[in-house]
Amino acid sequence: MRNKPNRRDFIKLAGLLPIGLVGPRILQKLGRRASVQSDKQNVLVIVFDAWSANHISTYGYERETTPNLSRLAENAVVYHSHYASGNFTTPGTASLLTGTLPWTHRAFNANGTVVEPFTTQNIFGAFQNHYRIAYTHNPWANTLLEQFKNVIDESVPWFSLFLRSFNDDLIHETFKNDDDIASVSWARNVNVSDDGYSYSLFFSHLYQVLVERSVAAYRKLFPRGIPSIASAHNSFVLDEAVDWTAKRLTEISQPFLGYFHYLPPHDPYRTSIDFFDRFKNDGFEPLDKPEDAFTKKIPKANLSKLRTEYDEYLLYVDEQYGRLFEQLNASGVLENTWVVLTSDHGEMFERGIDGHTTDTLYEPVIHVPLMIFEPGKSERVDIHTPTSAIDLLPTLLHVTGQGVPDWVEGKILEPYAGNNPDPNRGVYSMRSNKNGKYSPLTRASISLTKGRYKLHYYFGYEDKNIPEILKLFDLEADPEELVDLSTSQVSITAELLKEIKAKLTDANESYLHE
Ligand SMILES: [Zn+2]
Structure with missing residues (x-):
């Protein structure tokens, strides 16, 4: 089912701006050639931010938000009761990456950081024999990746997959103490010769033109605005991040551990033109729930509108995950790569509360997707026991033949644990910002x-x-x-x-x- 066959072509056309080139070029010195036929086991963790399992049709949501995921799930272990350990980015991501609960790693405040042992006691430190590459669009998740940089081989700069990474102001702000060097390397890393420009042109002017032209083109593809971080002007296109990721994974050495944490479907909910208004007036009636003690007093009509926009954004996320999977399959990377698909927390549109800035822990804000795609596996396994984000790290170590360190608080997941699930096992989520x-x-x-x-x-x-x-x-x-x-x-x-x-x-x- 192809919706608007021209959109991909248009994105390529719009891509006069060489988005995605800054990252790999700056880091080229780090890359070693891939040997795709390697029998080494790679691990790739894909996080889409604020993706509630309660809105995923593969898990039973009434609106069909994830047709691609449903198809791909036929070859995956599908976890139905999987929980983030927090209800926003910082604790959710820190628990996923450290295999410990928020009161242990202590990154539970807004844009918080972990306590000392966890700057190396985390998934990157644990996979020390893998080539470790990490990227996130999310500045708060990036704060954690920054903390872990000594155990990451390739930290892809968060702004490198943003359209406005070419904006002078951002460059200057990012490298406050290093303006000149930053500007020079920034200019050297842009390849515009195909378009008839050369390095002899006045760069800042050229970039301004390119930025404006490119953003204008993208605007037509995103009727609610180009996806961006809520509080900033920085916009990005998920298609580009996916393409960059798929390509980069064919270039780096194996075995690798990749952590890619994309911002959609985090608000603002800006789906592509292909899915715009897809669920408008579809007759779907969300269940009426009473206002909570922590209500933000958002009227039901607003909640319903936001829900629809979020659900339409999920279609875009689902499409992009499908594309990523397809590209990794085509390049052979999937042959020896464990792929994990999950989220850092959920999102809610009920009880007078929208989003995930809430002190409540209702299912929609903590119940998140988890699917594990094992290389070469072509059957679906469904797990209904409650599982936790802290279980990922020990599970991934275990399936790649490595021991689990004693500081890890999570458990090896079914069906890999080799024993029956513990019926007394409790799964915690917390918020204490x-x-x-x-x-x-x-x-x-x-x-x-x-x-x-x-x-x-x-x-x-x-x-x-x-x-x-x-x-x-x-x-x-x-x-x-x-x-x-x-x-x-x-x-x-x-x-x-x-x-x-x-x-x-x-x-x-x-x-x-x-
Ligand atoms: Zn988040």
């Missing part, structure tokens, strides 16, 4: 999912006039979290709360005297 990094947790939201039950425990929100909250849901009978059982299932509530409090006591111990 207004708590000191080195202080005991006194203001936090924590959820514990165990078997079919999930307990929400919120405390320390007196400043919002919200007393301590406990809510228990039976996710099997009530996946939409509508019927609070905390007062009817008293013993289950007490048991789960006891477990959370014991964890908290442990987690707080090292910080009591700070």
Whole structure:
């Protein structure tokens, strides 16, 4: 099914701006030639930011948001109850990368950082015999990658896959102490000779023209605006990031560990022209849910509109993942590469709350996709046991024949663990973005999912006039979290709360005297 056959061609045409060239050229010295026939096991982790499993049709969402994923899932291990360890980028990403919970790595504040041992005790440090390459569009995820740079062989600059990376202001801002050198290397790394320009032209003028021309062309392809970071003018095109990734992975040495963390479907939700208005007036009625104590008072009509725009953006993400997979398959990279597809947290449009800037931990903000594509595997396996982002690191080490270090808090995932799942295993998610990094947790939201039950425990929100909250849901009978059982299932509530409090006591111990 090809929607608008000209869009790819148009993007190529629009690409007068040599986006994507800065990264590889700056880093060319690091690249060694690939041997695609290698029997070495590569690992590629693909993260799409703020991608809620509750909006993915492969997992049962009513709107068909992921036709490509559904097709590809036929050859994957599909995890149905997978949880991010936090509800926004920093804790979600740090847990995924360190295999530890937020109260252990301590990156739980906005744009926060991990505590010292985890600058090397992380997925990059653990895969020390692999060629480690990492990229993210997301500045907060990039803060973490910066922290880990001593154990990453190729840190692709975050701005290198942005259209405005060619903007003078950004270059100057990025290299505050190094203006001249930055400008020179920036200019040297642009290849415009095919278009009849030469290096003798006045660069800043030329770039300005190219930027404007290119952005104008892209604008037609993205009716809601070119995808960008919410708070900045920097825009980017996911197609380009995908193409760059697929190409770069054929050039680097093997075995490699790749971590690519793209911003879509993070807001602002700006789908491509192919999917624009696809779900408009489709008759879909989201379930009506009561306003939460943490409501942001977003009217239902606005939530519904945002949901539709988000769902349309998911179609674009799904298309691009399909393209990436196709390119990796065509180049032979998939022959010996484990591919992991996941997200750092979800997104929500219910109970008066939009997005993921919320102190709540309802399913849509923490329930994320996880699929593992094993090289050469052509059957689908479905796993319904609750699993956690912290399980990825030990699992990937295990499947590539490496030991799991003792600082890892996650477990090797089914079906690779070789034993039956532990029925008593609890999966935690937490948010505590207004708590000191080195202080005991006194203001936090924590959820514990165990078997079919999930307990929400919120405390320390007196400043919002919200007393301590406990809510228990039976996710099997009530996946939409509508019927609070905390007062009817008293013993289950007490048991789960006891477990959370014991964890908290442990987690707080090292910080009591700070
Ligand atoms: Zn995020």
